[in-house]
Amino acid sequence: MRTAFRVTGLVWRSAPWHLVAYVVLTALGGLTSVVVAWLTKLALDRLVSPGPVGLLLALATGIAVWGLVGALNPQFGQYLRAELDRRAGLRAKDTLFAAVERFTGLSRFEDPEFLDRLRLAEQSATSPGQLIDSVLVVGRGGVTLIGFVGALAIISPWFTFVVLAAAAPALLVELRLAKQRTEMILTLTPIQRRELFYASMLSMASAAKEIRLFGLGPLLRGRMITEARRGNATSRDMDRKELVHHGGLIALAGTIAGTGLVWALMAAGAGELTVGDVSLFVAATAAVQSATSAMVSAAARVRQQVLLFEHFDAVISAGPDLPEPSQPGEISALRKGIELRDVWFRYSDAHPWVLRGVNLFLPHQSTVALVGRNGGGKSTIVKLLCRFYDPTRGEIRWDGVDIRDIPVGELRTRMGAVFQDFVAYDFSASDNIAIGDLSAIADPDRIELAARRAGVHDAIAALPRGYDTLLTRAFRSQSDVDRDPGVVLSGGQWQRVALARAFLREDRDLVILDEPSAGLDAEAEHEVHSRLREIRAGRTSLLISHRLGTIRGADHIAVLVDGLIAEQGTHCELLAADGDYARLFNLQAEGYLAVTS
Numbered sequence: 001m002r003t004a005f006r007v008t009g010l011v012w013r014s015a016p017w018h019l020v021a022y023v024v025l026t027a028l029g030g031l032t033s034v035v036v037a038w039l040t041k042l043a044l045d046r047l048v049s050p051g052p053v054g055l056l057l058a059l060a061t062g063i064a065v066w067g068l069v070g071a072l073n074p075q076f077g078q079y080l081r082a083e084l085d086r087r088a089g090l091r092a093k094d095t096l097f098a099a100v101e102r103f104t105g106l107s108r109f110e111d112p113e114f115l116d117r118l119r120l121a122e123q124s125a126t127s128p129g130q131l132i133d134s135v136l137v138v139g140r141g142g143v144t145l146i147g148f149v150g151a152l153a154i155i156s157p158w159f160t161f162v163v164l165a166a167a168a169p170a171l172l173v174e175l176r177l178a179k180q181r182t183e184m185i186l187t188l189t190p191i192q193r194r195e196l197f198y199a200s201m202l203s204m205a206s207a208a209k210e211i212r213l214f215g216l217g218p219l220l221r222g223r224m225i226t227e228a229r230r231g232n233a234t235s236r237d238m239d240r241k242e243l244v245h246h247g248g249l250i251a252l253a254g255t256i257a258g259t260g261l262v263w264a265l266m267a268a269g270a271g272e273l274t275v276g277d278v279s280l281f282v283a284a285t286a287a288v289q290s291a292t293s294a295m296v297s298a299a300a301r302v303r304q305q306v307l308l309f310e311h312f313d314a315v316i317s318a319g320p321d322l323p324e325p326s327q328p329g330e331i332s333a334l335r336k337g338i339e340l341r342d343v344w345f346r347y348s349d350a351h352p353w354v355l356r357g358v359n360l361f362l363p364h365q366s367t368v369a370l371v372g373r374n375g376g377g378k379s380t381i382v383k384l385l386c387r388f389y390d391p392t393r394g395e396i397r398w399d400g401v402d403i404r405d406i407p408v409g410e411l412r413t414r415m416g417a418v419f420q421d422f423v424a425y426d427f428s429a430s431d432n433i434a435i436g437d438l439s440a441i442a443d444p445d446r447i448e449l450a451a452r453r454a455g456v457h458d459a460i461a462a463l464p465r466g467y468d469t470l471l472t473r474a475f476r477s478q479s480d481v482d483r484d485p486g487v488v489l490s491g492g493q494w495q496r497v498a499l500a501r502a503f504l505r506e507d508r509d510l511v512i513l514d515e516p517s518a519g520l521d522a523e524a525e526h527e528v529h530s531r532l533r534e535i536r537a538g539r540t541s542l543l544i545s546h547r548l549g550t551i552r553g554a555d556h557i558a559v560l561v562d563g564l565i566a567e568q569g570t571h572c573e574l575l576a577a578d579g580d581y582a583r584l585f586n587l588q589a590e591g592y593l594a595v596t597s
């Protein structure tokens with residue numbers, strides 16, 4: 001009931017007048033058949049024993065008018081129902097994704113159960129009007145039922161009882177089916193998500209190269225079809241169950257109606273019923289049966305929709321994924337530095353340890369470079385600094401304050417970052433740069449300056465519509481004037497767009513650069529690193545790069561081995577120590593020497 005009220009509240013807030021109109025229309029819909037049946041009975045009786053013509057005319061007009069109301073009702077109802085869904089669906093979607101936005105960490109997006117639930121929530125958010133509709137069908141059925149049960153009871157009380165009693169097993173059967181259908185939807189959700197994944201891979205430009213070169217099409221298509229078959233088998237089972245049960249219920253209703261008709265005709269033949277009574281009996285039996293069956297299946301649908309809507313409710317009322325500070329501390333401009341103190345981390349209890357007691361200090365206004373093997377945990381440290389996860393053990397302190405005690409939004413406004421796996425959005429070039437700082441979205445000068453500093457201005461200026469060019473070929477511009485297709489940037493150009501985002505945030509207290517020059521040619525790398533030195537000058541920064549030549553100028557270099565900082569110092573100190581860093585550095589240097597010799 002609580003969920004049903006919440007949905008009603010949502011629909012009411014989204015479209016109150018449409019809801020009122022829909023309720024009135026539904027009630028009228030329920031009344032129409034009762035009124036028409038009674039008027040028909042009276043008109044037929046009048047025909048058999050003629051009276052004043054005026055009365056017959058009034059009855060005939062009444063039947064015609066109510067018949068017209070009955071015919072138009074579904075059309076208006078359909079429009080109102082669709083409008084309710086559109087308006088309430090919009091609000092529900094907004095509410096749902098606003099709730100998703102409130103999850104500040106990443107763990108929920110890596111939890112298949114949560115993702116299944118989110119999909120169910122999305123599905124129920126698309127048509128919250130369905131639940132209202134089903135409730136109203138129950139109400140409309142109620143109105144029809146009351147109207148006809150009276151008529152039927154006058155003609156035959158025992159038969160009324162039989163017709164109504166037949167609805168009880170139907171209700172039980174429908175409720176059971178609704179429960180099973182809900183369970184089926186839960187089973188189907190992960191199957192459908194996988195099927196959707198394969199289908200999107202098959203139509204995604206970014207995957208098209210490998211799919212074609214490696215001949216992956218049949219594999220992906222085969223897997224997609226396997227999932228679709230699995231889904232079909234699950235829903236087929238359910239459909240068969242419904243067929244059997246509904247078939248049984250319809251056979252029962254038909255038998256009762258047929259028996260009733262035989263009795264009514266025999267009674268009319270014996271003079272116990274009038275022709276009008278027979279007409280009313282037939283109409284009442286059909287109406288009571290269809291109203292009870294509609295009510296019963298609508299009641300079952302209400303139950304199913306409530307169960308599904310509970311997933312929507314669960315997502316929008318889910319607590320924070322990262323604990324919020326009970327007494328949030330103030331975050332001020334960084335003055336001393338950021339310290340990782342005995343930080344241990346694993347992605348979940350089922351995952352191995354990635355960090356095993358990292359101690360690292362990022363002093364104010366200096367650059368710390370982090371190096372280590374692939375999978376060593378460097379990007380994980382970045383994610384912890386941004387508080388996408390909390391350390392499993394240990395703490396990270398911002399000028400001595402645990403970052404868990406600082407509101408996460410404020411912490412993040414103090415940071416700029418180029419992530420190793422930055423996102424190439426299907427937006428215009430201008431918007432793609434403004435991603436770095438949305439306050440620049442309407443400031444073309446700031447965007448251009450950032451692009452110039454990242455060395456990508458000339459490339460963007462040369463595009464068909466300059467900064468307004470879409471950086472994707474999956475969509476067309478929405479402008480009526482311009483139907484130019486978008487363009488695809490090269491990997492290195494994208495890398496520079498990501499750098500331009502960082503330039504927009506260069507005034508932040510902490511700048512994180514995770515492989516910022518990956519994909520750049522040697523000249524560009526050299527140029528970009530000299531520009532990055534500009535960003536880093538006088539700021540606190542963390543630089544991650546596998547090209548050790550680009551980090552030798554860092555104030556401090558830390559080497560991450562087996563989840564621990566194995567050595568740290570300046571480039572010269574580490575070379576002198578002749579440890580891991582010296583070995584890796586010499587290995588790379590030898591590679592360059594070998595080419596030149």
Ligand SMILES: Nc1ncnc2c1ncn2[C@@H]1O[C@H](COP(=O)(O)OP(=O)(O)OP(=O)(O)O)[C@@H](O)[C@H]1O
Pocket residue numbers: 110347351354372373374375376377378379380381420
């Ligand atoms: N979201 C995640 N869930 C589970 N394990 C993860 C996740 N992200 C990373 N890992 C694991 O954590 C370990 C460290 O990964 P991380 O990306 O931090 O390494 P890295 O040092 O940045 O590597 P690279 O030099 O290749 O970029 C790897 O074993 C990786 O498989």
